[in-house]
Amino acid sequence: MSVEGIRIRPAAVPGDAEALAAALVRNRAHMRAREPYREERYYTADAQAERLADGGARWFAVDGERIVGAAILSGIVRGPFCSASLGYWVDGGYTGRGVASALVDEVCRAAPGELGLHRIEACTMLDNHASQRVLEKGGFVRIGTAPRYLHIAGDWRDHHLFQRVLHDGPPPGVPGDLPADGDRA
Numbered sequence: 513m514s515v516e517g518i519r520i521r522p523a524a525v526p527g528d529a530e531a532l533a534a535a536l537v538r539n540r541a542h543m544r545a546r547e548p549y550r551e552e553r554y555y556t557a558d559a560q561a562e563r564l565a566d567g568g569a570r571w572f573a574v575d576g577e578r579i580v581g582a583a584i585l586s587g588i589v590r591g592p593f594c595s596a597s598l599g600y601w602v603d604g605g606y607t608g609r610g611v612a613s614a615l616v617d618e619v620c621r622a623a624p625g626e627l628g629l630h631r632i633e634a635c636t637m638l639d640n641h642a643s644q645r646v647l648e649k650g651g652f653v654r655i656g657t658a659p660r661y662l663h664i665a666g667d668w669r670d671h672h673l674f675q676r677v678l679h680d681g682p683p684p685g686v687p688g689d690l691p692a693d694g695d696r697a
Contacts, residue, residue, distance in 0.1 A: 568587075617650060619632070
């Protein structure tokens with residue numbers, strides 16, 4: 513997928529650690545108001561290599577070799593839940609160009625088939641209207657508000673919760689024609 517010359521691609525593990533650390537350093541001030549506190553080590557290639565190897569499914573928006581945005585599905589739960597949490601960010605110099613929407617679209621395209629997910633959830637701070645528009649454009653619906661959800665910028669912040677149901681088929685490995693509880697012998 514491409515937006516104005518920006519490619520969306522899966523993260524390479526650990527090959528993207530240095531470029532990811534550079535992107536995070538470059539955007540540190542831009543993301544400060546919406547991100548939890550991060551220790552200095554977080555902004556190093558070593559820390560990012562560890563994060564990339566830790567699991568989750570990640571995609572990057574790249575301009576040439578430069579990472580200009582990222583999306584991650586974390587907390588992936590299999591079995592009857594088949595759900596994950598979505599997080600994403602876009603470089604301050606690339607906002608308003610459709611990059612976040614392209615990342616969310618790619619995640620939602622890959623999640624049901626490649627990852628076997630039924631549902632994705634996401635959250636935004638109450639005043640993050642741009643991110644709320646990205647989620648709504650991507651088919652997410654607001655399902656509630658969580659008081660004091662994340663500690664950001666020195667305080668516990670309320671967040672709106674969103675979800676997108678990707679399909680109504682059974683979880684992977686479960687037949688789709690099981691009888692209802694009342695029909696079991």
